[in-house]
Amino acid sequence: MKQFRNFINGEWVGTGRTFEDRNPIDNSLIGHVHEAGQAEVDAAVAAARRALQGEWGRMTVARRVELLHAVADGINRRFDEFLQAEIADTGKPLSLASHVDIPRGAANFKVFADLIRNVPAESFAMATPDGGEAINYAVRSPRGVIGVVCPWNLPLLLMTWKVGPALACGNTVVVKPSEETPATATLLGEVMNEAGVPPGVYNVVHGFGPDSAGAFLTAHPDVNGITFTGETRTGEAIMKAAANGVRPVSLELGGKNAGIVFADADFDKAVAGIARAAFENSGQVCLGTERVYVQRPIFERFVAALKAKAEGLRLGSPDGDGVNMGPLVSLEHQAKVLSYYRKAADAGATVVTGGGVPEMPEALAEGAWVQPTIWTGLPEDSAVIREEIFGPCCHIAPFDTEEEAIRLANDTPYGLAATVWTSDLGAAHRMGSALEVGICWINAWFLRDLRTAFGGAKQSGIGREGGVHSLEFYTELRNVCVKL
Ligand code: NAD
Numbered sequence: 001m002k003q004f005r006n007f008i009n010g011e012w013v014g015t016g017r018t019f020e021d022r023n024p025i026d027n028s029l030i031g032h033v034h035e036a037g038q039a040e041v042d043a044a045v046a047a048a049r050r051a052l053q054g055e056w057g058r059m060t061v062a063r064r065v066e067l068l069h070a071v072a073d074g075i076n077r078r079f080d081e082f083l084q085a086e087i088a089d090t091g092k093p094l095s096l097a098s099h100v101d102i103p104r105g106a107a108n109f110k111v112f113a114d115l116i117r118n119v120p121a122e123s124f125a126m127a128t129p130d131g132g133e134a135i136n137y138a139v140r141s142p143r144g145v146i147g148v149v150c151p152w153n154l155p156l157l158l159m160t161w162k163v164g165p166a167l168a169c170g171n172t173v174v175v176k177p178s179e180e181t182p183a184t185a186t187l188l189g190e191v192m193n194e195a196g197v198p199p200g201v202y203n204v205v206h207g208f209g210p211d212s213a214g215a216f217l218t219a220h221p222d223v224n225g226i227t228f229t230g231e232t233r234t235g236e237a238i239m240k241a242a243a244n245g246v247r248p249v250s251l252e253l254g255g256k257n258a259g260i261v262f263a264d265a266d267f268d269k270a271v272a273g274i275a276r277a278a279f280e281n282s283g284q285v286c287l288g289t290e291r292v293y294v295q296r297p298i299f300e301r302f303v304a305a306l307k308a309k310a311e312g313l314r315l316g317s318p319d320g321d322g323v324n325m326g327p328l329v330s331l332e333h334q335a336k337v338l339s340y341y342r343k344a345a346d347a348g349a350t351v352v353t354g355g356g357v358p359e360m361p362e363a364l365a366e367g368a369w370v371q372p373t374i375w376t377g378l379p380e381d382s383a384v385i386r387e388e389i390f391g392p393c394c395h396i397a398p399f400d401t402e403e404e405a406i407r408l409a410n411d412t413p414y415g416l417a418a419t420v421w422t423s424d425l426g427a428a429h430r431m432g433s434a435l436e437v438g439i440c441w442i443n444a445w446f447l448r449d450l451r452t453a454f455g456g457a458k459q460s461g462i463g464r465e466g467g468v469h470s471l472e473f474y475t476e477l478r479n480v481c482v483k484l
Pocket of ligand 1: 209231234
């Protein structure tokens, strides 16, 4: 049975207070996770502070870049271990984790290492009142100790998306992985030691949110900034904690993203794109689409085609032949998603397909399975259309005009992403500027260049990460003015 311990100052710290880590495909026990209390969080933050003042703080950028490349290489060398750990924690198909989660986990270190090596700094020459001259130049310093609080849907990918730039900028981190998915953050501690990253630069504390490691970390006065990915309500709690000491936050939060399909779109590509956006990773992608709006002339045909896609999905264990959909992350999340399936039925939805729990082979019967589900016919103010479900499901409604599509898509407190399908170049650009989101895809979904800005509008987040945008959060910009 595995033991997931905290990683503090380069060492493994057990606490004796453990909780279970279970595999959602069959609810089998993977191992025990050692919950960090206030004392362990204090020790991790203190180790991170000492590391800033030690070798790591004095290290040249060139050496830091070398170490981050070594970390990426270390992930790639132990690719299969990361893969097995991630699929055991999440149940996601091996094909997905091996193409997305683990490669991106490694890439996040390389991309930001290369960025920091090449980032330019601004400078301005100025005239002074005495007729002389001065120059101004900007210096970027690390912010200090960064608290990193992560969700469970893309555990390694989303964690390294923050740890990569934080370390590249010279900070140290204390990571609180999701209680549902402790494995890959723990394994990364081994890679850090193997790569020669000094102790205290990367720390991991396990546990839950309120009254546990998450709250202890975000309330800690010696944490200089908090980066968080997760639900909007949790983001609010973290923002309140960060207000003490006026500490900055970067928040990547929930979404209720719209997919908009115009009648002139390439039909097959649009169906395939929306199917991915609704069902990939069992719908547990913040950028996924739970509200689909389809222009009326193709509405019926589109609903039938998406139904066929949903019914063609193959549910099963991660390494099963042709499997392209796994369970939800936990029985608790299954209960939440099923409660929305019931709400949809109660509100009078037409269930196009799914709506319940699939029949699975006996060995998987205890897992957190739900059917991929499509509804039509719900009013726009129903809970299923207003609230983030985070499951493999979507509601499809017709629209007539571009203006109506924009109004429907924007009628939400969230503003993370949108995916638009059309062959009209003008409409595409108009949608790109009218939709109130952080990311708008045209004839695509989930295409990411890691140099571009990533983040949410409205209640989907604060700040942008990605490329040079990450520097705004992970560094403090100082102006030095020199009178010549
Ligand atoms: P969650 O908010 O429940 O938990 C996220 C993390 O916060 C966990 O590690 C949890 O232990 C911790 N936490 C919970 N309460 C806390 C508190 N009071 N103080 C400190 N830490 C606390 O989110 P989740 O269920 O793990 O993830 C799913 C959510 O994440 C969805 O809403 C999804 O949209 C969002 N998400 C957003 C993005 C994005 O980039 N915008 C990406 C992925 C997921």
